[in-house]
Amino acid sequence: MNVTLSLAERLRAFIDIVGETNALTSLDDIKPYLTENRGLYQGASPLVLKPGSTAEVSAIMKLASETGTAIVPVSGRTGLVGGQVPREDSQDVLLSLERMNKIREVDPVADVIIADGGAILADVQKAAEAHGRLFPLSLGSEGSCRIGGNLATNAGGTAVLAYGNMRQLCLGLEVVLPTGEIWDGLRRLKKDNSGYDLRDLFIGAEGTLGIITGAVLKMVPRPRGKQVAYVGLASPEAALQLFEKASQRCGSALTGFELMPRIGIEFTTRHIPGVRDPLASIHPWYALVDISTSDSVETAEAMMQELLADAFEARLVSDAAIASSIAQQDAFWHLRESMSDAQKPEGGSIKHDVSVPVSRIPAFLAEADAAVHALMPDARICAFGHLGDGNIHYNISQPVGADKAAFIARWREVNAVVHAVVHKHTGSISAEHGVGQLKRDELAASRPAIETELMRRIKQAFDPAGIMNPGKVIG
Amino acid sequence: MNVTLSLAERLRAFIDIVGETNALTSLDDIKPYLTENRGLYQGASPLVLKPGSTAEVSAIMKLASETGTAIVPVSGRTGLVGGQVPREDSQDVLLSLERMNKIREVDPVADVIIADGGAILADVQKAAEAHGRLFPLSLGSEGSCRIGGNLATNAGGTAVLAYGNMRQLCLGLEVVLPTGEIWDGLRRLKKDNSGYDLRDLFIGAEGTLGIITGAVLKMVPRPRGKQVAYVGLASPEAALQLFEKASQRCGSALTGFELMPRIGIEFTTRHIPGVRDPLASIHPWYALVDISTSDSVETAEAMMQELLADAFEARLVSDAAIASSIAQQDAFWHLRESMSDAQKPEGGSIKHDVSVPVSRIPAFLAEADAAVHALMPDARICAFGHLGDGNIHYNISQPVGADKAAFIARWREVNAVVHAVVHKHTGSISAEHGVGQLKRDELAASRPAIETELMRRIKQAFDPAGIMNPGKVIG
Numbered sequence: 035m036n037v038t039l040s041l042a043e044r045l046r047a048f049i050d051i052v053g054e055t056n057a058l059t060s061l062d063d064i065k066p067y068l069t070e071n072r073g074l075y076q077g078a079s080p081l082v083l084k085p086g087s088t089a090e091v092s093a094i095m096k097l098a099s100e101t102g103t104a105i106v107p108v109s110g111r112t113g114l115v116g117g118q119v120p121r122e123d124s125q126d127v128l129l130s131l132e133r134m135n136k137i138r139e140v141d142p143v144a145d146v147i148i149a150d151g152g153a154i155l156a157d158v159q160k161a162a163e164a165h166g167r168l169f170p171l172s173l174g175s176e177g178s179c180r181i182g183g184n185l186a187t188n189a190g191g192t193a194v195l196a197y198g199n200m201r202q203l204c205l206g207l208e209v210v211l212p213t214g215e216i217w218d219g220l221r222r223l224k225k226d227n228s229g230y231d232l233r234d235l236f237i238g239a240e241g242t243l244g245i246i247t248g249a250v251l252k253m254v255p256r257p258r259g260k261q262v263a264y265v266g267l268a269s270p271e272a273a274l275q276l277f278e279k280a281s282q283r284c285g286s287a288l289t290g291f292e293l294m295p296r297i298g299i300e301f302t303t304r305h306i307p308g309v310r311d312p313l314a315s316i317h318p319w320y321a322l323v324d325i326s327t328s329d330s331v332e333t334a335e336a337m338m339q340e341l342l343a344d345a346f347e348a349r350l351v352s353d354a355a356i357a358s359s360i361a362q363q364d365a366f367w368h369l370r371e372s373m374s375d376a377q378k379p380e381g382g383s384i385k386h387d388v389s390v391p392v393s394r395i396p397a398f399l400a401e402a403d404a405a406v407h408a409l410m411p412d413a414r415i416c417a418f419g420h421l422g423d424g425n426i427h428y429n430i431s432q433p434v435g436a437d438k439a440a441f442i443a444r445w446r447e448v449n450a451v452v453h454a455v456v457h458k459h460t461g462s463i464s465a466e467h468g469v470g471q472l473k474r475d476e477l478a479a480s481r482p483a484i485e486t487e488l489m490r491r492i493k494q495a496f497d498p499a500g501i502m503n504p505g506k507v508i509g
Numbered sequence: 510m511n512v513t514l515s516l517a518e519r520l521r522a523f524i525d526i527v528g529e530t531n532a533l534t535s536l537d538d539i540k541p542y543l544t545e546n547r548g549l550y551q552g553a554s555p556l557v558l559k560p561g562s563t564a565e566v567s568a569i570m571k572l573a574s575e576t577g578t579a580i581v582p583v584s585g586r587t588g589l590v591g592g593q594v595p596r597e598d599s600q601d602v603l604l605s606l607e608r609m610n611k612i613r614e615v616d617p618v619a620d621v622i623i624a625d626g627g628a629i630l631a632d633v634q635k636a637a638e639a640h641g642r643l644f645p646l647s648l649g650s651e652g653s654c655r656i657g658g659n660l661a662t663n664a665g666g667t668a669v670l671a672y673g674n675m676r677q678l679c680l681g682l683e684v685v686l687p688t689g690e691i692w693d694g695l696r697r698l699k700k701d702n703s704g705y706d707l708r709d710l711f712i713g714a715e716g717t718l719g720i721i722t723g724a725v726l727k728m729v730p731r732p733r734g735k736q737v738a739y740v741g742l743a744s745p746e747a748a749l750q751l752f753e754k755a756s757q758r759c760g761s762a763l764t765g766f767e768l769m770p771r772i773g774i775e776f777t778t779r780h781i782p783g784v785r786d787p788l789a790s791i792h793p794w795y796a797l798v799d800i801s802t803s804d805s806v807e808t809a810e811a812m813m814q815e816l817l818a819d820a821f822e823a824r825l826v827s828d829a830a831i832a833s834s835i836a837q838q839d840a841f842w843h844l845r846e847s848m849s850d851a852q853k854p855e856g857g858s859i860k861h862d863v864s865v866p867v868s869r870i871p872a873f874l875a876e877a878d879a880a881v882h883a884l885m886p887d888a889r890i891c892a893f894g895h896l897g898d899g900n901i902h903y904n905i906s907q908p909v910g911a912d913k914a915a916f917i918a919r920w921r922e923v924n925a926v927v928h929a930v931v932h933k934h935t936g937s938i939s940a941e942h943g944v945g946q947l948k949r950d951e952l953a954a955s956r957p958a959i960e961t962e963l964m965r966r967i968k969q970a971f972d973p974a975g976i977m978n979p980g981k982v983i984g
Contacts, residue, residue: 424699
């Protein structure tokens, strides 16, 4: 391949790989690929390619490396850090996995699913369910997000406490490298100590080291019993103590422990149709406690009753509702999962996706609140999330009646004070959403220098031409 | 530092870092560090250094990189692949973590232990126990192996089914790089998606990318109930079906599922004092089933009873013993854990540490047995291990009366036919023991070439001077 092709010739050669019908070239068609949900980034691209096979992805990358063309891998486009958006004013070519959406195989004895990188998460969940198993990754965007993106961002969600992040749910990968070479690492092995851990390097690399075109995913047995409670609490301290009790009492049966503030319940009941407050009394904080047991419904029920009785006696909990049906269990979860959407009608929201050691959550919340209120006395802090994972979505809704644009313009300023508290508590400013463009420079500035240096060397070793999702993760 | 030092001057400079009393220079003192348990390797070294702090390890590596001195990190010296043994006829300097053996901190709210790289595994287990928690890594060598080595080899053991390998039990690391720089990655975070996964790259790298001097380890709640059964089975197929039943029935409560052959029971009862066959009847195969529950002893008991009743009814199991006391539970495990030692009095043993997808275990065993018996009709195959993980220690004792040396001389020849069957079933020839020297070249030859190439680039990026445990993992 001649590297002196004109831009038009180059794009033509890319289109020829996938065929005319699988390439988007008009601005109208390309437009949806140039932004992300929050509207924080606006990229540019002359071309979207939709390859239909790993071989086509390989051919695209081979051509890209020969012609020095930057490629941005696109999965379900639900990412929140700009990782899937091409660079501004760029000629970056987008490579969408949307046509590679098959479940390749389900092996119920080895308890694995082999899926294309473009398979939709909900389809993987359904495939597991059809075999009486559970694929535990669960996210708000599960109806449209895709496995390749879930892996590239090491997705978390609401079941991490019991089942881990995406990294813990993957046994093997198929990856197309920046050169177009294919790494067939589609292993179904629970144990394999045969060299450096390439799999976990590609997972979480946000498409900057290669494109994940296939994966071996772990299924787990479906729990037989499940119970969910919604608990009113006086403080994050009380929530932490309840979490400790639940963790010791339930062990691996504790499958969810979510923290929510009163304001989040107000936003949700106000804006999300059908959502109601499960408790008659009002509390400053709430926890959603989810217990799943392998033996029976009765065990889950008994465990929850015992836990709450114990917590009432210790005066940790002042009011609680235990779901009386599966529909009510779902309703409790729906309330929690709607909390982010419920903020939208309240105006602008400045967001943080942070984690601290679980024991530091109360101190983190108190100090971050003080820092934010010092900056903006009327800011409405809606901090909720996965207390059991130490992961809080520390979101701040604009003051009532404030100007949205002026509020959002203070995004970085607010980030700075919140992240300072995170660092003080040895936390992470990117707990589960990843780095993308949004946190690239801030992370490079706050990490130990040697850590960024090692990451740069890895990037250089895998993608010496710098064509693989450039500008993301590492500058 | 001048790089033109003589060897003697160079060794002197290393000794000055740790002090005379913490350096071994006489051959008698150094000797125990030059071999490993099986006697497969015999290395050479002029010096063993025992640094007392991360700063001293850093100073050693700085000097090593300036003078081009190869350093071999030494942990508990229980590895089985020659990873801890210096090269033959070499001037490799050994760096032992034995003095860095402290538990730095236990944080029961965040459920973590921070330990030195040289902390002994049993001490970490005890520290967790003292706080009412469990550190689940469990190995035959736990009384002497050290956390740094457990991490460097991504150790497995008998509780992987429920709790994962060492990689799943570690949240953060402190690593001294080949240059002497210290990476402080001692994070206590359950979630952290802030760049490439350096932690999992150092874990399993067998000391070839850096030296693990500290780690943040996860504790889990202690199970309240436990039951162990010892089950007679007709075949590996029956064992696999029982495993599937147990897995579906018990979910995460299934904490162990070990397979053992009749000959292993014979060796163990013959050679290990106090071990007896728990069943009166004789069976070709046996399974040890371990159930741990978070709620109560009764649940574990009921779950085991129900599982076995179901298995009897399905005619999968013909005889079984359920432990009647904790002492008997321990005795059942002791039988299983003594199986490797019990082979020693039977003469030479050619070993394999392989994994296949769990569903392939019966086919693997049948085909490997046929291949080995075609080569050596009287070989006594003692294949046992972690069926639930797909990980079999496929060990072959010499024919009765054969010459041990002549038998052992056929190690590679036997490996070749067994590993061919492993590859056919898309397995790994290094499931949990690692690569070291033993499997370096065979893995390089059997992996996809691009995989070895990527590993070489990582090695080059982290250790351009090639001084970090050279000759191990990657040639």
